[in-house]
Amino acid sequence: MNPIYASRRRNDIIIRTLCVGAALFGVTWLALILFTLFYNGLSGINLAVFTQDTPPPGSTEGGLRNAIIGSIIMTVIGVGIGAPLGLFAGTYLAEYGKHDRLTSVIRFINDILLSAPSIIIGLFIYGAIVVPMGGFSAFAGCLALAVIVIPVVVRTTEDMLGLVPNPLREAASALGLPRSLVIRRIAYRAARSGLITGVLLATARVAGETAPLLFTALSNQFFSLNLTKTMANLPVTINNFVQSPYVHWKQLAWSGALLITLTVLALNIGARLLGAERTSK
Amino acid sequence: MAVESDVMEAAGPYDRARALSAFKLGDITFYWITRACAISVLLILGGIIISLVVGAWPAIREYGLAFLWTQRWAPSADPPVLGALGPIYGTLITSVIAMMIAIPVGLGIAVFLTEICPLWLRRPIGLAIELLAGIPSIIYGMWGFFVLGPFLANTFQPFMISVFDGVPVLGTIFAGPPSYLSLFNASLILAIMVLPFITSISVDVFKTVPPVLKEAAYGVGCTTWEVVRNVVIPYTRVGVIGGVMLALGRALGETMAVTFIIGNSFKIQSSIFAPGTTISAAIASEFAESDGLHQSGLILLGLLLFVLTFFVLAAARLMLLRLEKKAGN
Numbered sequence: 001m002n003p004i005y006a007s008r009r010r011n012d013i014i015i016r017t018l019c020v021g022a023a024l025f026g027v028t029w030l031a032l033i034l035f036t037l038f039y040n041g042l043s044g045i046n047l048a049v050f051t052q053d054t055p056p057p058g059s060t061e062g063g064l065r066n067a068i069i070g071s072i073i074m075t076v077i078g079v080g081i082g083a084p085l086g087l088f089a090g091t092y093l094a095e096y097g098k099h100d101r102l103t104s105v106i107r108f109i110n111d112i113l114l115s116a117p118s119i120i121i122g123l124f125i126y127g128a129i130v131v132p133m134g135g136f137s138a139f140a141g142c143l144a145l146a147v148i149v150i151p152v153v154v155r156t157t158e159d160m161l162g163l164v165p166n167p168l169r170e171a172a173s174a175l176g177l178p179r180s181l182v183i184r185r186i187a188y189r190a191a192r193s194g195l196i197t198g199v200l201l202a203t204a205r206v207a208g209e210t211a212p213l214l215f216t217a218l219s220n221q222f223f224s225l226n227l228t229k230t231m232a233n234l235p236v237t238i239n240n241f242v243q244s245p246y247v248h249w250k251q252l253a254w255s256g257a258l259l260i261t262l263t264v265l266a267l268n269i270g271a272r273l274l275g276a277e278r279t280s281k
Numbered sequence: 282m283a284v285e286s287d288v289m290e291a292a293g294p295y296d297r298a299r300a301l302s303a304f305k306l307g308d309i310t311f312y313w314i315t316r317a318c319a320i321s322v323l324l325i326l327g328g329i330i331i332s333l334v335v336g337a338w339p340a341i342r343e344y345g346l347a348f349l350w351t352q353r354w355a356p357s358a359d360p361p362v363l364g365a366l367g368p369i370y371g372t373l374i375t376s377v378i379a380m381m382i383a384i385p386v387g388l389g390i391a392v393f394l395t396e397i398c399p400l401w402l403r404r405p406i407g408l409a410i411e412l413l414a415g416i417p418s419i420i421y422g423m424w425g426f427f428v429l430g431p432f433l434a435n436t437f438q439p440f441m442i443s444v445f446d447g448v449p450v451l452g453t454i455f456a457g458p459p460s461y462l463s464l465f466n467a468s469l470i471l472a473i474m475v476l477p478f479i480t481s482i483s484v485d486v487f488k489t490v491p492p493v494l495k496e497a498a499y500g501v502g503c504t505t506w507e508v509v510r511n512v513v514i515p516y517t518r519v520g521v522i523g524g525v526m527l528a529l530g531r532a533l534g535e536t537m538a539v540t541f542i543i544g545n546s547f548k549i550q551s552s553i554f555a556p557g558t559t560i561s562a563a564i565a566s567e568f569a570e571s572d573g574l575h576q577s578g579l580i581l582l583g584l585l586l587f588v589l590t591f592f593v594l595a596a597a598r599l600m601l602l603r604l605e606k607k608a609g610n
Contacts, residue, residue, distance in 0.1 A: 117533070
């Protein structure tokens with residue numbers, strides 16, 4: 001065979017092999033991490049994890065009930081504040097201000113906030129809420145999570161409303177429907193699964209967030225529903241327990257890590273399935 | 282469509298006028314609500330900047346620009362001596378090494394997914410890579426601390442140290458002793474974490490290449506590698522660089538995973554197997570116990586990080602916008 005052909009073929013085979021190797025490399029990490037989580041976490045999962053509160057140091061009893069409930073409360077409130085705000089902001093960008101200068105500025109800033117380090121959000125809320133209010137509080141944690149949720153929802157809302165075909169809007173307007181109803185009753189309805197996808201992705205993003213909670217909601221060792229005080233939450237509890245010398249705390253940390261990862265991955269997969277259903281229609 | 286039909290059915294002349302004015306009011310209210318929410322995005326950015334500058338102000342006044350090149354970090358000295366050189370060095374070094382690993386691997390996976398992979402495998406592998414981005418940061422930290430750190434310290438690190446022992450320059454970069462907590466371990470974890478960003482953006486921009494171009498190249502007998510190198514990459518270069526910058530922005534600010542495995546040492550050491558710290562790791566590990574000037578110094582570190590990531594991310598977005606415009610034409 002011509003030597004040029006041979007070397008071209010050889011290069012091609014080498015590169016193809018490297019690409020396959022790269023894909024294996026990526027998938028292997030996911031498998032390894034999941035394996036470690038199941039290996040260390042599964043044996044510790046029992047009823048007590050869900051029914052008992054976090055134990056004092058050295059104890060061999062106790063679970064994660066307060067941390068799980070605290071995490072759920074803060075995630076729900078954070079998404080509850082951030083999602084509507086993001087939804088409306090995204091609506092403005094996609095429906096009202098499409099050719100506005102303001103829109104391109106907001107879109108640009110929003111994309112930057114989307115990737116801004118979450119610890120900076122924590123510092124922001126610390127300076128803006130925790131210091132003036134005179135102490136750590138679960139509410140500050142909720143706000144920190146909301147600030148992370150907003151850009152995610154803005155982005156997906158704008159993208160999804162952009163996919164709604166214009167003739168739908170035109171038809172509705174031709175029937176005499178005012179603009180706000182065209183958006184709420186027609187565009188939202190047509191983009192519904194996409195909008196839900198965005199909220200699910202945002203929830204997945206904040207459910208495991210640790211850094212912004214470290215100095216906003218802090219954490220504690222008991223069951224509390226008071227939003228103005230510190231509140232136990234899963235990520236910070238894991239962070240504190242896993243670095244401790246106590247065997248049972250470590251075990252709880254691994255179990256909590258497994259729970260949180262499975263929740264986040266389930267949310268991610270759910271969001272993607274919903275999104276895929278939409279595109280295949 | 283059952284829209285407001287109940288209102289319309291009951292509409293006599295008066296009711297109709299009322300309904301119309303209610304529509305108008307609703308219209309205006311909705312418009313202003315959405316506009317206010319959109320503007321609140323700008324307010325959040327403004328709030329972040331103001332709150333960081335206010336918090337950092339005592340430290341800015343005390344240390345001035347020298348903060349940037351002072352290496353000593355002694356918050357308990359009287360008065361506290363604070364310098365950002367260690368964390369800045371650690372942040373840049375870990376991000377650079379992470380990108381050196383993640384760029385070739387991420388692009389390799391993107392090429393695999395778009396050119397090589399059989400169709401039925403594309404979805405599952407793409408999903409697996411994207412799920413890597415979904416795993417919470419703290420999980421990477423735990424895993425790096427308990428699994429990856431010990432593994433690297435017992436295998437990869439001694440190997441590299443013995444190979445480069447005595448070689449000038451490289452010998453000091455890969456100097457011993459092996460350590461569970463090191464800049465290199467943090468870099469590797471960061472590389473895994475940003476991999477999905479590079480891959481998914483690359484896959485997206487690779488899809489913007491007009492099939493005709495690729496078909497023409499294959500038609501004249503190009504191999505897959507030649508098509509990728511001479512058609513796909515040149516066509517999508519700006520977008521790929523944008524994706525890489527986006528990943529860099531993530532790597533610079535990543536916190537929990539790095540905090541677990543970098544060792545939190547403010548001393549700058551030439552070896553990448555030595556412990557170090559990053560800006561975000563320093564904040565995460567010290568902020569809760571800090572007060573006064575120490576706390577202000579940490580907020581100033583945060584401000585530096587924000588400015589750094591802001592410019593990297595802004596550059597990334599501008600590049601991606603340029604490619605979008607090109608694809609739009």
